[in-house]
Structures are given as C-alpha cells and as structure tokens.
Amino acid sequence: MSNHDVALVAAGQSKFGKRTEAGLRNLVFEATKELFLKAENISKDDIDATVIGVAGDEFNGQGAPAAVSIDEIGLVGKPTIRVESACATGTAAIKTAYGLVKSGLHDTVLVIGVEKMTAVTTGKATELMARAGDIRWEYPFGCTFPGFYALLATAHMEKYGTTREMLSSVAVKNHYYGARNPKAHLQKEVTLEQAMNSHPIAHPLNLYDCSLISDGAAAVVVTRADLAKKYTDTPVYIKGIGSGSDTMQIAQRETLTSLKGAKTAAQTAYKMAGIGPNAVDLAEVHDCFTIAEIIAYEDLGFAEPGQGGQLALDKQTYIGGKVAVNVDGGLKSKGHPLGATGVSQGAEIFRQLRGEVEKERQVPGAEIGLSHNVGQSGQFVNVIIYGR
Amino acid sequence: MSNHDVALVAAGQSKFGKRTEAGLRNLVFEATKELFLKAENISKDDIDATVIGVAGDEFNGQGAPAAVSIDEIGLVGKPTIRVESACATGTAAIKTAYGLVKSGLHDTVLVIGVEKMTAVTTGKATELMARAGDIRWEYPFGCTFPGFYALLATAHMEKYGTTREMLSSVAVKNHYYGARNPKAHLQKEVTLEQAMNSHPIAHPLNLYDCSLISDGAAAVVVTRADLAKKYTDTPVYIKGIGSGSDTMQIAQRETLTSLKGAKTAAQTAYKMAGIGPNAVDLAEVHDCFTIAEIIAYEDLGFAEPGQGGQLALDKQTYIGGKVAVNVDGGLKSKGHPLGATGVSQGAEIFRQLRGEVEKERQVPGAEIGLSHNVGQSGQFVNVIIYGR
C-alpha cells in the first residue's frame, strides 16, 4: 500500500479552556472559522462530508452532536458521521476520514473534534469519565480516571524505580511549552518544586500530574493526495495509522507498566510508514497524566522499557533533545477536551511540519510527526504518523 | 469506481425485545455468537478490527461501549471504533467499515450495532431521544421523537391528502411480516381497525404508528471482495452507499413532506450502484413511524411524491407487489434498538439475497436489496444498496 495517498491540507483550533461563554456549537464554529481563515486555497464548498469526534454527549446534554455541528457551520445537506473512542476519539475521527477518502466514498472531508466539558461540575465530569470504565465491575468502586492511571503509576514506580521527580519533570516541560502556546488552557510555567508538592488527587498522582478538564475544538481537512496540491503547496501526508485495544477492566491487563494497545498501534503505524522511532522529529503523546507520557515514551520506542522516566529527567524530550514531545503543552497544559485532543494533535503536527507555530516552540526542520492518542486507560489507542 | 470491492460474508442478530435479562454486553454476545454459528468458513481469528454502532450511551450508563463490547466477545487487542448517527448509527457503522476495508487499513471488519434501551423508564427513554433534537431551540418545547414525525405527518396529510387509513396500512403490513419473524419484538398481527383506533401518542400518530423501544444487537462481517469467496460461496456485495443530512431544527426544513437527506442519499447510492429504484427487489426502510415509511417510498423513488400512501393502501409493498418493503416486520414490529437497526437491515438483506429467511417472508429470487436508515428526523440518512 502506498503511504502518500491521503493528506491534510488545512487545520484550525479554538482556544482551549473553561469557555463559559461558548457552547459545543460555538466551539465548532471557532475552530472551523480559523481553519478556513488560515487555509490557502480551500473553501467550505470544497468539503464533501464531515466526521465529528465527540467523546461524551452527556457532558452538555445534546444528543446527535454531529447534526448540530454541521448546522452551525453551514454544511447541512452533506454527509456527516460521529465517531467515539473515549479520549482517543479525535484520532478515530481522522482514521475514519482516511477510510472514507481513500475508499473513494468522499474526496475531501472536514474532521472536527470537540468537547464541551465545563458545563457540568467537576464532580459530575469526574463521574462521567469514570463511567467509561467497566460500569459493572470497576465503576462501583469509585475508581476515577486519575485513579486508573495511578494504578499504572504505582506499578511502574515499583517495577522500574520511576520517581515522583520524573513524573513532575513531564509536567514542568509541558507547562513550559504550554506557556508559549496562545491556544493553551493554562499558559503558565511551573517549577519542579511546585509540581512535586501539589495536593494529592489519586496517590501517587497529584494535581500537576493530571490534565485539565477543558472545553475546545480542533479541525483538519483530509483529502486525496492528488487533490492536495490544489488546496495548498505544502500538504502534510498521513504515512501510517495503527490502532490497538485492551481489556475493559484495568485489573485484567497482562501488564500495568505498558499499554499493550499502544505498542500494537505504534508497530502497525511504523510499519505502514516504513520508519522507526528514531525518524520521529516531533511527537504529540497522550499525557492525560504524567505517567502516561512516560509510558508513551517506552511504548513508542523512544526509550527502553523502564527508561521513560529517565528520558524526562534528562530533558531529552524538549526541543533539541532526542525527540520533541508535546511542545504545544500537551494535554497537561494545553488542555484535554476529550474529542478535540486527537484532532488537535494532528493540527499541531500539520503546523509544525509547515514551520508555522510560535517561534520559541517550533521544532526546526521537522519532517516526521507522530500522534499518540489513548482512550480511557488503554482500551483504545491510535497512532498516526504524518510526514511532509 | 468498481462497486464490487467490498462484501458481506456473515450476519447475525439477537432476539429484539424487552430483554430484561440481558445487558448491552450480553446482546453483543448473542448477535456475534449467532453470526459465527451460521457462518460457513469464517472464525473470530479472521477478524482484524471491529466497528461498534451505539446511538446513546446514556440509555445504560456505560461510556465507551465499544470497549466493553469487544472484551465480551474476545476481540481485545484488535482495533475498535464506535460510530454514532442517532437512529442511522447502524448504517454509519457499515459505511465506516466499508472505508476501513476498501482503504486497505483492515481486511476484515466485524460490525456490531447494539442498543440497550429498556433499562430506563419509557419516560426517560422518550426524554433521551428528544435530546437528539436541538436542545437549545426545540427540546425546551417538549417535542418528542413521535412529535417530530407527527409534524411531518400533518404536513403530508395536508399537502397530499394522505389518510389515517394509509398510515395504518403500513402498520398492518409490518406486523403481518413481523408475526412471521422469530427475532421480532412484537410477533403479532394487527387489523386495520385496531391500528386505526389505537390511543393517540402525538396527533395524528397513534400507538400503532410508532416503532417500539427495544433492546437488541445485530452483526455483519465486511471484507474485501477478493477475500470474500474464502469465507462463503455466496457473498453479498455493497454496490452503493449514499448519505445526506438536514437542518438540526425541524422547523427550518425546506419541506416537511420529504427528507432532503434521504433523496440525496438515494440518488448517490443509485448512481454508485448503477441502478434505479425499479431494480430493487427488497427494501428495508426506516419506519420508525408509519409516515416515515410512506415518505421513504417517495424519497427512494418507489412512488411519486404524494403517492406513497396509496402505494401502501394498494398493498404494493407486500411480497409480490411492486417492491417488498420491511418484510422482516420493520422497526414497527421487529423493533428499533437504535444502533442495531441499520446493521439489522444489512443482516436481513444478506439473508434474503441468499434465500435464507423464513419461507413465508422470503422474497423469491431477490437480487438487489436496499437499506434506508434515518437518524432522528432526517439529520442523518444513509442508503446502502446490496447485490448478489
């Protein structure tokens, strides 16, 4: 299979944050408006269909969120479909669009990921996210979303000697870059001391180990490679897509120090793209919690198993290190509006590979970008490799 | 584009009904088990990925329903994705699988549509379905799902003189065939008099104009045409897929006597398949309400605009008439577990085209089957044309 058949030709994103003034439809509008404003030679009329990624319609009460989304931006009449894979919803939407485009069903597809999370209380949002765990055998014990990752952290610390300092190093890096991203939810640096001494959420994770509850939307246009140059001189190609999954109950995993689905997804994506981890200039990884970024380093082959924490401590995932990771702030500082996250990863890589992001966080000469997007505690994983 | 590239090679379905003893995961198991029991030469090991169609996770409280579904049937580790398009979710799942297969990302995909609706009260289910309408400007008026279709019915009756007797004729037919389908929710015939004189739900629609609130699951295997003969001697090919959409607010439709999205979807699907309405031997149409089946006749070209009611009255959509429609009982009598419906339409057509259904409802020599699946009141429509 050729791996230059499908391309991204435009991208946009709303401001992420607690957007009290904006509902789901308004966030969709903001990301779409920015996309077409920034796009070189593409208009709404070129769009044949939409794929809308929304993780949970319970957050704002609107069922069938794809319908209200396309109504808002004037794409009524054209086909639309919503996809969901918990927190991996955004990349699932891009993968679905890849299939629709490459299969020939639609030429050019607008993918929008969106989540309006702050309309409910934090307790309610925590509750809703907990219900993406097994409601029969794990939800009844009040295991929160941070709790699931805390179980991974405890196991990783025990097996490999991963330390709190290593975890906090991830938070420090991501806040460093998030402070330089005007779209980020929390644009503020934190010190290692602050990050290490924040109040506990789910031991051993504290506040600074956890991503934020955010509102936001992101959008990309996916089209056939042979049409791409019509829309822009510098398309970004989808070179590889891989996906994996894991048991519904976290207790029943073969291991708690790695996400099996992420390893499968990475291997598949690398193989399809014909590259290995060393070729990656820039990675957007799913740091819903700091431990998740450390495990991602290992699952993606940036570090040997157990060495992810050291990679963070050695600052090897800053720009100029071994591989630049989450230099937009990641889920930690940019924010994590569930359905938007994977699309935002794609939008960020699109801009990075075209040299268009803020200067102090631009990865110089980046040619290959990797997006790693995890649903719940590993039940869904998509890895997408993009290249110029 | 060739239209024999993707095929169905196996199908299964759970009993539809008020399944108090079965949760969502159990319904998934039942449909999958039947699929592999009936399948000729395919096993679970041949499945590369799954697409799971679920319309609303609020009905049973389980977030990320795709994850629990694949865990239940032992497909953990392999990719999965959930899709949603309100009541058109099932065909959206098949369309997504078509894209994944034809794009080369996955060879063989198991598609499962499922909905567990009866765990909540009827009032609550009505409430949840109402929220698939615009929650800002239409939900606040307490317009139910029957209410939306009642608005279409009033307009159709006014413009074309469609009568209550015509509406009830649809119910009589669908119950006639549903009584002969052992998987149907309500296996019982009704007389025209009973159907016309039932108690009002949303004027001019009464109880017998409305589909049931049901639990159920259906499954099909979608694969590359060049692999299909390995799995069965009689694959059923996907010859055409078309989709359309419409305004979120029903008030803002250009017309209330037709679904614009259904016309677009039908035209696209017919064109891709290279056939017209006269070639269709068997149609599964989305009769969530009797008026919806009448409008479907017109939107699909089985009748001229305004003549759909007469077609029903003349019994032209029974087996032996112009075109056999919903001879499995339709949503009306078979039941309408939202996410399962479109997949069940595909499973029924698969069995019909292979001559495998109960003798008294088998369409003799059927070669072309059409599936028409509508989300909410027309915001999503998919039409899929299947052929031997």
Add this chain to the structure above:
Amino acid sequence: MTKFGYVSVEDYVPLVGEFAESLVKGKIFATKCKACGKEYFPPREECICLNDEMEKIDLDTSAKLVSYTIIHVPPESHSTMAPYIIAIGEFPNGLKTMAHLVGVTSMDDLKIGRPMKLVPQTLENERIVYKFVPA
C-alpha cells in the same frame, strides 16, 4: 437570571441569556449577519458564512401555521403538561420556528396556513418562553 424554555439542559451561553432578558421586556429579536445579510430566528451568534459579527433585528412576529402536532405522551421533562400543541410557524421574512400554540379550542382552529402571532410567556421559576397565539 431568567432562563429560556419550559426546560433546558444546555450550558447557558450569553446569547440565550440576552434573548431571555429581552423576552422579559416583551421584545423578540432575530439576528442578521453583517457580512452576508442572512437572518436567523431563533437568533444565532454566528453565521453559516463563518462570520461572527451579527446584529440584532426586530422580528415581525406575525406568522402562519406550517404544521402542528398534539403531544399526548410527553417526555419526562414535560410529564405534567400534556396534552399540548406544538406548532411550526413561518414569519413574513420566511424564517420558521417551533413553539407551543395556545388559545385554540377546537380542531377547526388548527388549519394549516392560519394566522398566528409569537408572544412572550412568563413561566414559574424565573423562566420565560415564546408561544404562538391565534391572530
């Protein structure tokens, strides 16, 4: 702050708040796109042309009946209100909306095309809504 609708589940955005406050004062506004001139009722903050500079305009509230239903089995949120008539009305500028139709006493009053008027109606619990009445 007064809320719009017999019930609501959505996060409450500024436009809907302003609209409700305006209803309290007896004013029903639509919005119009400053870029392409497209008008919206119910009002929108943004236009499908992707412009978001909108102006408020007065709505001519006279309307004709396009379609209707009588809800006998209501959703949970309206469980005490049934039966009630839901109507779609079309305004002189061609825009259409859904609202309850009240003040009709027989089926003969429910003729498609009949004249109506959209008026504010104050509810309990600091809620307000618009409804169609015979005109």
Add this chain to the structure above:
Amino acid sequence: MTKFGYVSVEDYVPLVGEFAESLVKGKIFATKCKACGKEYFPPREECICLNDEMEKIDLDTSAKLVSYTIIHVPPESHSTMAPYIIAIGEFPNGLKTMAHLVGVTSMDDLKIGRPMKLVPQTLENERIVYKFVPA
C-alpha cells in the same frame, strides 16, 4: 434484592443479582466455561470462545497486591467516602480484580506483593460489595 457495589448505574442482569445474593451468604464464586475451561472473576455469563454454558466455581480468595491507589478526589457517586484505597489483587489461579483495600493503617502496609484476602462486606441500603483485607 441486594445490589452489588457501592453504587451502580447498569441495568441489573441476573448474574450480578445471583452474585450479590451469594455474597450475602458469604460465598464468592467465579465462573468457568464448560467448553474451553477458561475461568472468569468477576464472573461472566459468557466465554470469549462464544460459548455460553458456564459453571459456577469457588474462588480461592487469597490474593497478592498487584497495584493500588488512594483516591483523594472522588467521583460524585463516592463524594463522602474519600480517601479510600483501590487495589488490584491477583488470585492463585492468576485472575485479578479491583476492590477497595481496607484495614491497612500505614503506607508500610502497602507493599506490592503483600498477602490479602477478598471478603464480602454488607453496606447500607441493601447493598453488598467485596473488599480486600490484609491476610
């Protein structure tokens, strides 16, 4: 009928009901597939081999601690219970499950690999659950 869990949102299927009733009697059962022999705990009605003839078997409730967390910020449904320890324990047959771990008094008691036992615990409101306790 006694319900399983500190909270529950799911439709209540027969197996979970039987399991809860069994817990009331102090018995904790697993299930085993009659076709392929695979065992499940928590119990399942169906096997991933797509067979649904299962038998109930006694669970050896001794377990070792695989991982744990202490929940300080709970979901709405557990708002009054925090902090609480959630543990994953592994049974002699290799099966693993999640439950609260109660009866430990210091972090020193939370050593990975430490012996525990799974026991029923009756709650208020006709609810019952299993929990790990030190062994």
